[in-house]
Amino acid sequence: MLRTWQDVIEKWQLLPPDAEQGPPQARTIFDGARSALLTGRLDAAMAGFVRAAELHPGAYAEVGIGDVLLARGRWRAASRRYAAADARDPGNVLAYLGMSQVRVASGDAAGAAADLEQRFGSSGDPVLRYYLASTWCSVSEQVRSRTVNEALVITSERQLDVCESAAKRILELNVADTELRRGAELLLDEVVAGRRWQWQPEGIAVSLAVLAVSLGLILVAVGGLADNVLLVIMGVLLGSALLYLIVVKFRRQNWRTRADKLAQDIAQRGA
Numbered sequence: 019m020l021r022t023w024q025d026v027i028e029k030w031q032l033l034p035p036d037a038e039q040g041p042p043q044a045r046t047i048f049d050g051a052r053s054a055l056l057t058g059r060l061d062a063a064m065a066g067f068v069r070a071a072e073l074h075p076g077a078y079a080e081v082g083i084g085d086v087l088l089a090r091g092r093w094r095a096a097s098r099r100y101a102a103a104d105a106r107d108p109g110n111v112l113a114y115l116g117m118s119q120v121r122v123a124s125g126d127a128a129g130a131a132a133d134l135e136q137r138f139g140s141s142g143d144p145v146l147r148y149y150l151a152s153t154w155c156s157v158s159e160q161v162r163s164r165t166v167n168e169a170l171v172i173t174s175e176r177q178l179d180v181c182e183s184a185a186k187r188i189l190e191l192n193v194a195d196t197e198l199r200r201g202a203e204l205l206l207d208e209v210v211a212g213r214r215w216q217w218q219p220e221g222i223a224v225s226l227a228v229l230a231v232s233l234g235l236i237l238v239a240v241g242g243l244a245d246n247v248l249l250v251i252m253g254v255l256l257g258s259a260l261l262y263l264i265v266v267k268f269r270r271q272n273w274r275t276r277a278d279k280l281a282q283d284i285a286q287r288g289a
Contacts, residue, residue, distance in 0.1 A: 024195075025122075026089050026151055027056050029115045031145050033078065040074025047073065051082055060086050070241050077107035079184045084116050093123040105137040105184045115149055126158035128180075144194065158184040159204055163288040165280055172212055182209045191214075212273030 030052065040048075052064025067082035084099030097120045103113035114137070121130035131153045138146040161180045162170040172178050188202035 021199075022076055023058070023089070025149075026085050027158050028145060028148055029112050030056060032115075032143075034110055037076075040070075040076060044070050044073035044076075048076075048079055049084075051079075055082060055085060057078065060089060067106040075106065077103040077113060080106065081110070081112045081116055084087050084113075088116065088119060088123065092121075093120045096120055111252045118153065122153060122156045124159060127153055131157050147191045148193050148195060148198075151188045151195065151202075153195045154184040154187050154191075155201060161289045163284050165283040166285045167283070169280075171277060171280055171284065172208070172273045173280075173284065173288060178209055178212055178273055180289075181205055185209065212271060212276070213245075214272050216272060216275065237255060249288075 033052075047066050048070035051063050051070060054060075054066060054191045055063035063082065067079045067086065070076075071079035071083065080099045080103035080119070084096040084103065087093070087096035087099060097117065100113045100116040100120065103110055104117070107113070118130045118134055121127070121133075134146075134150050134153055138150060141147065158181045159170060161177050161184075165171060165174040172181060185206040187204040188198055189206070193199065203230070
């Protein structure tokens, strides 16, 4: 899913001043259609972009049609329009960003993020950095599992790693969008909390750990008093082995505990 309506229209800030150099009538209609798109009047925007494309088959009118289709959830049809725009103006940034949004909408946010990083990763342009951050936000959403109530849950080590990388990259991009920054901060907090270890169940685990250490120490003490080196070594090895088994059996990271509790409610497994 696209993050917000802003994802659809933000790229129009990159429209060059000399875009759509067609007949004056076509430019007037195009400008009206763009204004309609930016204010959410999709029917008027579609009619205007289609008419502008008829009068002057330029790349940006195709991008506009693609945006209307994307906003209506018709991302396959939008993809064809963005491709047509790129064919008319190879390397058109708005068409490229549109295609990137299509990849996000089709469930390939990770691939879209990788391509955006390759092309614009070092850019200082705030619009391009916004799209990078927004796409990484979509990556973190698509990688996680979803419950029947649409809550996002981390249910694997890989999801934990991807979410951490996505959150750090969003914060590194330092975009002006407070929602993106706050979401990344909360996600990073969730990752840190998820990696913390806890005893499960705590009471039994702690009691067994104390017992294992005590047993080992008793054997070491008896061996020392009896001047029996073998018994001392056995005490050290036995205490260590029992403690290791207890740690493996009873110590779990928080994200695993939460994932287990919500296992019955998972409606869609993440990557």
